Structures are given as C-alpha cells and as structure tokens.
Amino acid sequence: MGVMSLRFRRAIRQHQNRLFSLACNMLGSSAEAEDVVQDVLIKLWEHLPDLSADHVRPWLLRVTRNACVDLLRRRRYQQAFVAEAVNSGPRAVETTPMMELSNSELGSRLKQAIQDLDEPFRSLVILRELEDCSYKEIAEVLELSDQQVRVYLHRARRKLRHALGSNDDE
Amino acid sequence: MMSKEKPQNWFDQRVEAYVDGDLDSSERALFEARLQLDDSLRREVDQARLIQGALRDMPSLQCPSDVRKRVLEITGSRPVGFSWGWAGAACAVLVAAIAVGLMRTPAGPSEAELAQARADMETALAYLNRAGQMAGREAGQQWIESGIARPVSAGLRRPPEVEGDAI
Numbered sequence: 001m002g003v004m005s006l007r008f009r010r011a012i013r014q015h016q017n018r019l020f021s022l023a024c025n026m027l028g029s030s031a032e033a034e035d036v037v038q039d040v041l042i043k044l045w046e047h048l049p050d051l052s053a054d055h056v057r058p059w060l061l062r063v064t065r066n067a068c069v070d071l072l073r074r075r076r077y078q079q080a081f082v083a084e085a086v087n088s089g090p091r092a093v094e095t096t097p098m099m100e101l102s103n104s105e106l107g108s109r110l111k112q113a114i115q116d117l118d119e120p121f122r123s124l125v126i127l128r129e130l131e132d133c134s135y136k137e138i139a140e141v142l143e144l145s146d147q148q149v150r151v152y153l154h155r156a157r158r159k160l161r162h163a164l165g166s167n168d169d170e
Numbered sequence: 171m172m173s174k175e176k177p178q179n180w181f182d183q184r185v186e187a188y189v190d191g192d193l194d195s196s197e198r199a200l201f202e203a204r205l206q207l208d209d210s211l212r213r214e215v216d217q218a219r220l221i222q223g224a225l226r227d228m229p230s231l232q233c234p235s236d237v238r239k240r241v242l243e244i245t246g247s248r249p250v251g252f253s254w255g256w257a258g259a260a261c262a263v264l265v266a267a268i269a270v271g272l273m274r275t276p277a278g279p280s281e282a283e284l285a286q287a288r289a290d291m292e293t294a295l296a297y298l299n300r301a302g303q304m305a306g307r308e309a310g311q312q313w314i315e316s317g318i319a320r321p322v323s324a325g326l327r328r329p330p331e332v333e334g335d336a337i
C-alpha cells in the first residue's frame with residue numbers, strides 16, 4: 001500500500017465523524033449527509049497530493065460546508081417551487097416558553113432553529129458550538145476575519161435565542 | 171447612570187458577548203449595572219446560557235461505516251490525484267486533436283459516394299449501349315438501301331429451285 005493510500009485512510013479515520021456530524025447538522029438529514037461525506041472524501045483523494053498535513057482538516061471542513069450550502073440552496077429552491085404550487089401557509093410556531101421545555105424538547109427545537117438560520121450563521125453555530133472548532137479555524141473555513149467570526153457568532157446565537165421565543169424584537 | 175442612556179437593544183445585542191466574556195471592561199460594567207435593574211435582561215442572559223449549554227450537549231454523530239467502505243472501493247480503482255473531471259478534459263482535448271488532424275488529411279470517397287458513382291456509371295453505360303444499338307440499326311438500314319449489304323431475310327425468302335431447271 002502506497003504512502004498516499006495510508007495517508008488517505010488515516011485522514012478518513014480522523015475526520016469522517018466530524019464531517020458527517022457537520023453535514024448532518026447543516027442538512028438535518030443523515031442520508032444526504034452520507035452522500036456529501038462520500039463525495040467530499042473522494043474529492044480528498046483527488047486533491048491529497050496538493051494538500052499539506054496541516055491543511056487537510058480546514059480543507060475538508062470548507063468543502064463539506066460548501067457542499068451542504070449548495071445542497072440547501074437547491075433544496076430551498078425546490079421547496080419554494082412546491083410551496084408555491086400548493087399555496088401552503090407559513091409553518092405554525094410553537095409558543096411554549098423556552099425555560100419550560102424539557103432537555104429533549106429544547107434539543108429538537110434548537111435543531112430546527114439552527115436549520116432555519118441563514119448562512120453564514122448556521123455554519124458558524126455548528127462549527128463553533130457543535131464541532132468545537134477554534135475561531136481561527138472557522139475564519140479559515142468561512143473566509144472571514146477572527147473579529148467577524150466573533151461578532152457573527154454572537155449574532156447567530158442571538159437569532160437562536162429570539163427564534164426560541166424569548167424575544168421578538170429583531 | 172450611564173446604562174440608562176443606552177437603548178434596550180444595545181443590551182440585547184450584547185447578551186451573547188457577555189455570556190462568552192467578550193465584552194471589554196467598560197461595556198461589561200454597563201451591562202452588569204443594567205442587569206441589577208432589569209429582570210427581562212437577566213432572563214435573556216439565563217436563556218442565552220441555556221442555549222449555549224444545550225448546544226454543547228448535543229450528541230456528536232458517528233459516520234456510518236458504509237461510507238468509508240464505499241469511498242475506499244471507489245478510490246481503490248483510481249490512482250491518487252485522479253479526477254474524472256481532469257480525465258474528461260484530457261479526453262476532450264484528445265478527441266479535438268484527432269478531429270483537427272482528420273480535417274487536415276485529404277479524405278477518400280465515402281461508401282455512399284462510391285455507390286452513387288457506380289450507379290451513375292451504370293446509367294451512362296446503359297445510354298451508350300442503347301445509342302450504339304440505334305446507330306447500328308440506322309447504319310445497317312443505309313447499307314441495305316445503298317446495296318452495300320443484303321438483308322439476311324432476303325436469302326431466306328428466295329424461292330426453292332425447280333428440279334428440271336437444274337438439269
């Protein structure tokens with residue numbers, strides 16, 4: 001087995017769970033997340049000779065995130081088309097105060113609220129809060145400055161707080 | 171007090187920064203002074219902490235082993251650095267080069283052209299044959315009329331010889 005092949009297998013072992021988790025949280029669908037991760041890892045095989053060891057993880061996160069954003073864009077377009085066709089109204093919003101929710105209820109509402117965030121807020125919350133990436137790493141993945149990452153992240157969490165019903169003034 | 175001069179949304183916009191410890195000392199002092207007076211702001215801070223805790227508690231997900239297996243199967247048959255995109259581009263360039271080469275080489279007749287030429291030649295030969303037959307007939311007639319030739323039928327019409335005359 002060649003050096004590249006060993007390096008590739010090691011990279012899969014190291015990063016597959018994080019990539020799957022990122023894709024799953026971005027897309028809210030494990031089946032789609034599997035497809036995205038598979039495609040991203042195949043792309044890694046194509047680009048591995050050009051990537052130094054330090055750049056593999058940020059490269060993988062960036063490519064996975066971009067693939068998810070593309071998929072979400074296509075999905076949103078399809079959903080808009082279907083919604084227009086059936087003339088469906090807006091989704092009903094639950095009004096239970098956040099403090100009264102059980103952990104699992106809060107978790108599921110939080111997941112939905114994350115899904116409803118626009119980019120780059122969704123990616124920021126997932127990368128920072130769920131995937132525990134550093135500000136520097138997020139800045140590299142999203143091509144933002146460290147300061148922008150910090151400010152946008154606060155804004156993203158404020159959006160979540162408002163979406164979960166504590167404040168409607170935004 | 172300074173905090174009373176700030177609008178409500180100034181504090182709301184800083185709840186997460188306060189929870190993360192990202193406010194500078196003067197803003198932090200303002201924020202904490204307001205917290206003492208404002209129950210709704212305290213509730214927002216509690217909720218921000220609750221959300222942050224819930225986010226951190228979300229379980230990490232395991233990638234199904236099938237994905238790794240499929241990826242290794244697909245990449246196992248390709249050399250590292252191989253990309254279908256690049257391979258496709260290389261094929262396209264090759265096809266274009268062959269096409270240009272063929273356009274520059276003088277091309278021989280195609281099967282269809284050969285068949286057409288053969289049909290034209292047969293038609294022309296049939297005309298020549300027919301014209302030859304007609305010309306032959308006309309010439310024969312002229313030779314008969316001018317006495318150069320005698321029609322074959324003239325010999326056949328000769329009356330039979332009488333036996334007595336022969337002696």
